Amino acid sequence: MCRKLSQNARRKQGVFADTDAVESVSVLEGDSVTLGSGFTEIMDEYLIQWRFGAENTLIARIIIMAGSITVYDDVLDERFRHRLKLDHQTGSLIITNITTEHTGLYKLQSNSVSKSFSLTIYAHLPVPVISRDSSQCSSSQQNCSLVCSVVNVGHVTLSWYKGNSLLSSISVSDLSISLSLPLEVEYQDKNSYSCVLNNPISNQTTHLDITQLCHTCADVHIHYCDTVEAVIRLVVTALMGVAAAAAAVLLVSDVRSTRG
Structure with missing residues (x-):
C-alpha cells in the first residue's frame, strides 16, 4: 500500500530523539496504539523503516526523497492486514484493532536513529464469580466458606479485599488458566468484601453479598x-x-x- 507524501512534508526540517532503550507499551485487545518515532517532523534525507519480531520482518517504510509510504500488511500470515498506518509527518507507526498476535518487539530504523518498543496486548478480563463452598459446611462450623473463581485468564492477579485492605491474592503468568481463591467469613459479618481480578491496565470487581450466599449450615x-x-x-x-x-x-x- 503506497501513498505520496506532500511537498511540504518533504521539505520540512525535523527534530528527533536518539535512543537504543526498549520502551514498554501495554494496550487492551481491540484498541489502537501509536508507537512514536520521536520526530516532530521528518527530513528529506530520511529513510524510515519499521520492523517486527525476532526475524526483523519489514512491516512499514517511508522513502522521503521518493515521497512514498508503504505498509507491508500481507507478511506474517497477514496478521497486520488493514491494521497498519504511518503518520506521514512524524513517521510514527499506528496499529488499529490490535490483537494478542501483535505482541512483540517493534523496531524503528532510520539514517541516524533507532528505537525499540516491547508491545504487550492484554485480553479483556472476565468478571470474577463468588460462590459458596458447600463442601466445607458442617453444623458445628461458625464461618461461611466462599470461593472466588475465574476461567481462561493469563497474566493476572486475583485478590480478596476487606474494605480497602488486601486479605489474600494469587498471581499467574500463564495463558488460559483457571484460578480460585478461598475466603472464610462469619455468618453475621457486616464488613464489605470484594473479589478483584486485575492486570497492569484493567480490572474487574465483584462485591460479596453475605446475606445472599452465607446461610447457616442448618439452613443449608x-x-x-x-x-x-x-x-x-x-x-x-x-x-x-x-x-x-x-x-x-x-x-x-x-x-x-x-x-x-
Missing part, C-alpha cells in the same frame, strides 16, 4: 432435605401414575378375554 441442610423430599414425592407420584396405567391396561385385557 434443611433446604437440601426439602429439595430431596420434593424430588422423592415427584418420583413416587410418577411411579403411582405408571402403576395405575398398567393396571388399567391389564383390566381391559382381562375383560376382553372374559367376553371372548
Whole structure:
C-alpha cells in the first residue's frame, strides 16, 4: 500500500530523539496504539523503516526523497492486514484493532536513529464469580466458606479485599488458566468484601453479598432435605401414575378375554 507524501512534508526540517532503550507499551485487545518515532517532523534525507519480531520482518517504510509510504500488511500470515498506518509527518507507526498476535518487539530504523518498543496486548478480563463452598459446611462450623473463581485468564492477579485492605491474592503468568481463591467469613459479618481480578491496565470487581450466599449450615441442610423430599414425592407420584396405567391396561385385557 503506497501513498505520496506532500511537498511540504518533504521539505520540512525535523527534530528527533536518539535512543537504543526498549520502551514498554501495554494496550487492551481491540484498541489502537501509536508507537512514536520521536520526530516532530521528518527530513528529506530520511529513510524510515519499521520492523517486527525476532526475524526483523519489514512491516512499514517511508522513502522521503521518493515521497512514498508503504505498509507491508500481507507478511506474517497477514496478521497486520488493514491494521497498519504511518503518520506521514512524524513517521510514527499506528496499529488499529490490535490483537494478542501483535505482541512483540517493534523496531524503528532510520539514517541516524533507532528505537525499540516491547508491545504487550492484554485480553479483556472476565468478571470474577463468588460462590459458596458447600463442601466445607458442617453444623458445628461458625464461618461461611466462599470461593472466588475465574476461567481462561493469563497474566493476572486475583485478590480478596476487606474494605480497602488486601486479605489474600494469587498471581499467574500463564495463558488460559483457571484460578480460585478461598475466603472464610462469619455468618453475621457486616464488613464489605470484594473479589478483584486485575492486570497492569484493567480490572474487574465483584462485591460479596453475605446475606445472599452465607446461610447457616442448618439452613443449608434443611433446604437440601426439602429439595430431596420434593424430588422423592415427584418420583413416587410418577411411579403411582405408571402403576395405575398398567393396571388399567391389564383390566381391559382381562375383560376382553372374559367376553371372548
